[in-house]
Amino acid sequence: MVTPPRKQAAERAVRALRAAPVPAALIVLVALSGVVLGRVYADPLPARLMAGAAAGSVLVSVAARRLPSWLVAPLSVAALTGWTLLSLRLAAAHAALPGGLGEVAADAARNAIPRLLTAMIPVEPAPDTVLVPVVAAWLAGLTAAEVALRAGRVLLGYLPPALLYAGALYVVGPNADPAIGPTVLFAAVAAAGLATPGRRDGPAPDPVAGLSPAVRAAVRLRLVAASAAGLAVVVALAALLAPVVAAQVDERPVDPRRYVEPPRVESLDENPLIRISGWALNPDQRLLDVRTVAGAGDGGSPRIRLAVLSDYDGVTWRVGATYRNAGRILPTAEPAPDAATDEVRQEITVGDLTGRLLPAVPTPREVTGARVAYDPATGTLIRPEGLAPGLRYEVSSVRERPDANLLPTANVPAGDEVARVLRVADGAPEPVRRLATQLAESNGAPYARADAIAAFLAEHYRVTADAPSGHAYPNLAFFLFGPRNGGGQRGTSEQFAAAFAVLGRLAGLPTRVVVGFEPKGDGPVRAADAYAWPEVLFDGVGWVPFDPMPRPDSEPRPVEEDFRPQPEDPPPSEVPAPTEEPSATPPAAAPAPGRSERGLGTPVLVGGGAGGLLLVVGAVLAMLVAMRRRLTRSRLDAGDPGERVAGAWRELTDALRLAGHPVGPDLAAAEVAERARRTLAEARAARPGEGAANGDPDGAAVDELAGLLNQAGFAPGSVTPEQAERAARLSAGFADALRSARSRWRQVLWAVHPGPLRWRR
Secondary structure (H helix, E strand, O other), X not given: OOOOHHHHXXXXXXXXXXXXXXXXXXXXXXXXXXXXXXXXXXXXXXXXXXXXXXXXXXHHHHHOOOOOHHHHHHHHHHHHHHHHHHHHHHHHHHHOOOOOHHHHHHHHHHHHHHHXXXXXXXXXXXXXXXXXXXXXXXXXXXXXXXXXXXXXXXXXXXXXXXXXXXXXXXXXXXXXXOOHHHHHHHHHHHHHHHHOOOOOOOOOOOOOOOOOHHHHHHHHHHHHHHHHHHHHHHHHHHXXXXXXXXXXXXXXXXXXXXXXOOOOOOHHHHOHHHHHHHHHHOOOOEEEEEEEEEOOOOOOOOOEEEEEEOEEOOOOEEOOOOOEEEOOEOOOOOOOOOOEEEEEXXXXXXXXXXXXXXXXXXXXXXXXXXXXXXXXXXXXEEOOOOOOOOOEEEEEEEEXXXXXXXXXXXXXXXXXXXHHHOOOOOOOOHHHHHHHHHHHHOOOOHHHHHHHHHHHHHHHOEEOOOOOOOOOHHHHHXXXXXXXXXXXXXXXXXXXXXXXXXXXXXXXXXXXXXXXXXXXXXXXXXXXXXXXXXXXXXXXXXXEEOOOOOOOXXXXXXXXXXXXXXXXXXXXXOOOOOOOOOOOOOOOOOOOOOOOOOOOOHHHHHHHHHHHHHHHHHHHHHXXXXXXXXXXXXXXXXXXXXXXXXXXXXXXXXXXHHOOOOOOOOOOHHHHHHHHXXXXXXXHHHOOOOOOXXXXXXXXXXXXXXXXXXXXXXXXXXXXXXXXHHHHHHHHHHXXXXXXXXXXXXXXXXXXXXXXHHOOO
């Protein structure tokens, strides 16, 4: 009997519909990985490319089902190559990268993984940031389709999409919100694919048909038992793993980017301030060529920033940046509320400028023509491959102009957020400290202090191109107070900017140094245009540049007219306290009369030996207790108030270590205080019968001690003796409370533990 063509077409359509659910489920599962990963990208392009890779890989396997299995892989790899090249071309066009497709593909193949893990969030779609996701999606789809469709193992075929999905979650890490919706959809699609019946040409045969009733019953009983055992195993695993999984719901995911080192720079790029003197000696060297495409009409030619230096250790100023690979669009930072902004677009061509730092008008928002890495904290740009003569790029920046009317009354921020730009390195010369104190005492407001420092430097010092490079404490002291006939009191913008920044920090101002260029207009930017200037951070205004340079036609006044560093009066000689005379050793007791001359008996020897051992142990324990108390007294009573506060803090950290909760040196004071509160609460909870006694420290007391430590560290000399005594009481109260929450045996061991005597302090 011949089947009509229309009926054959209908049967083929029905078979196709029955076979479609599993391939469709595989495509959706792989594409969901792109949805999850796309949350850290700045554009949906990667998610679309991964969805295309999922559809292409599965459809190639479906179309080649009737071909030999060894032929599917070459066909799929050929299709993968074509889709990958198309994806790289689309990504290169999106990122506006120069170069041909071959060059772009080779660069992406070499650097795809490190650039993906060091890219700034949100990640700009580029060839090197989409290559790995597209290839991984295609391979997952190919493997899943071959296992699920050709081998008929649908559940096992879900493994590659599940691994890809887990990898996408791991790469995203804590940089996006939890992917609850995609995860629920992933589970639903997987369940639907399993629940949909596969294609069958007829009813499934009964596996026990043709067997005797007894054998049939035994087989079915065995099947039921195996099913029950499998269900029991699944339930047991769920019961065991559910608490572990539930406990991880609120945990912060691990960020894989912390295991990958971001791009690094050379020493000259870490401290470009030392290049100012060299450029000053070669003023005609052509470093850049600048052409302003848009903006900068009203404010004149804008300054071009090369680097921001925020860290100073008393020897060198450093950028201290953490660079992340960025795309064409850079993260935006909100300007100050009342600041006027204008967009500046410049085309810059590199000449003789070397290194990796990429010049741009602050603050850059978009860079085309060069691959860059960016540090959002400082706004510094680098080109990881390094600068090369003839490199041309275009940068769009948003230039801020703070409202000058707000500056006289503006305050400066404080706290951990700005501790980096308030830190004063140890070893500041005493004349420099006294000069900063003099300028700060006569000018109360922060802006008045900053303006007074700039005016003092501009009125008393001279600019010379042949001044030696250097901005360490000794160099700055010589620049400020050295004899004029010996080379002192003159320098380049390096010394002026560094001296302003150090004096500002000593006066309580958050400062930093910026290195850049001050061109006269469009055209060549020469070494003579290189310039360093200081900036001060004000609340509600932002970073404000200051100009401490003297006017070209001004004659500097002698520093001695306004400040003369006087030596301090030497402290009176201290007479050492007399030492106590050691007590005389008592004479040995005479033997008792009637004592036998034959020697001591065994019981007497054993008792005497045990007693002597107890005496030795007691003496050692007493010595440990005395040494511990002496250490505590030296920490809490000796030194200036700042040192006593630091000693109180060491008493607190030693108590935590004795309680089995040591703290690392990388934790901030606030983090240590949080851990101390948690440790004390846990210790009290473990001994519910031991209630908190009156006067025991609470969270506010520990936070107060952390605040005193920050005050001693960031504002030396400001801690009063009363505050030092308060810190001693707080630390002693915390240690006593933590010790009293332990068992009596551990309390005794606490008092004689030798650890604090040998731990580094």
